[in-house]
Amino acid sequence: MSFGIIPRMMLAALMTAALASSAFAQAMPKQKGPARVFAQFDFYCLKHIPDLDGIERAAGFGEYDQLLGDDLAPYMPEMRYEKLFGWRYHDHGDEFILTAMRSEADDAVKREAPAYAAAMGTTCALRVPNTQPGLLLGELTRAVGRPADKTWLDGAMRVYSWTHQKADTLSFIQFHAPEIAGAKAMLSASLYMKKR
Numbered sequence: 001m002s003f004g005i006i007p008r009m010m011l012a013a014l015m016t017a018a019l020a021s022s023a024f025a026q027a028m029p030k031q032k033g034p035a036r037v038f039a040q041f042d043f044y045c046l047k048h049i050p051d052l053d054g055i056e057r058a059a060g061f062g063e064y065d066q067l068l069g070d071d072l073a074p075y076m077p078e079m080r081y082e083k084l085f086g087w088r089y090h091d092h093g094d095e096f097i098l099t100a101m102r103s104e105a106d107d108a109v110k111r112e113a114p115a116y117a118a119a120m121g122t123t124c125a126l127r128v129p130n131t132q133p134g135l136l137l138g139e140l141t142r143a144v145g146r147p148a149d150k151t152w153l154d155g156a157m158r159v160y161s162w163t164h165q166k167a168d169t170l171s172f173i174q175f176h177a178p179e180i181a182g183a184k185a186m187l188s189a190s191l192y193m194k195k196r
Contacts, residue, residue, distance in 0.1 A: 032092040037128050038139040040091070041187040044098055045124035046173075050191045055100040055124055056085055064089040064098070075099045079106045082120070097127040097184070105192055109170070112163075113192075116170050121192035130185040133177040140175050140187065148175075156180050168194045 027043070029035045048054035059066075067075070067086035075086050081103035089096050102122050110117040128136070137160060141147055148160035160175040169191060176186040 032094075034132050034135040034139045036091070037126075037136060038143065038187075040096070041126045041128075041189075042143070045100075045126060045187070045189045049124050049171075049189050050102075050122035050193070052083060052085070052100055052102055052122055055098075059085075059087045059098055062087075062089055067097075067099075077101065077103055077106070080104050094129045096129075098125070099127075100124045109192060113165070113170050116192045116194060118195055119170070119192040120195070121190050123188060123190040125186055125188035127184040127186045130178050130181075130183055133185055136185065136187075137175055137177065140173070144173060153179075156183070157186075 028039050044055060044058050048058055064087035067088060071088075072084065072086045075097070076084060081101050084099070084101040084103075086097065086099045089098070100123070102120060105116055105119050105121055109119075109121070140160070144162050146162070149163050150159075150161045152159055152161075154176070156179045157176045158179060160177070162173045164171045171189070171191040174186075174188045174190075176188070178185060
């Protein structure tokens with residue numbers, strides 16, 4: 001490889017990163033609020049799932065603080081997982097936690113869709129301030145295009161869930177709204193693929 005090619009390759013990579021960052025900035029509402037929160041969830045999770053590396057690259061654009069060790073421990077799932085990443089960042093003075101993982105199907109998926117019991121899934125979650133849960137739920141409902149398929153209480157959380165199934169994939173978008181003031185809400189997207 002000649003030395004002239006290396007700078008061009010590096011320049012191309014930097015331009016790709018700059019374009020992605022620029023597109024994110026242009027699409028992102030400037031004002032603090034539910035539309036801005038949903039736009040972040042869309043950029044980090046919905047646009048990349050199931051590409052775990054893509055989620056990691058997107059978080060890298062913001063140069064967020066990666067969570068490791070004890071900082072990551074509270075977000076470790078009960079089921080077995082292959083990879084787990086986490087980042088902390090601040091936006092308009094509020095703290096956000098972004099996590100992404102590849103894991104086996106949990107008990108709820110196994111019960112709801114036995115055909116996916118052996119599937120591996122990718123989940124991306126954004127924990128957000130719970131200041132306007134009704135408006136954030138409205139943003140999510142508008143984006144999905146229909147009301148939640150199911151809603152239930154999970155401890156101190158009200159969960160709203162949308163399901164989409166194709167021949168070999170099963171996906172969920174969920175909104176976990178805490179009943180307790182001050183707790184973080186969570187937006188999550190999961191995609192499971194049948195083993196071939």
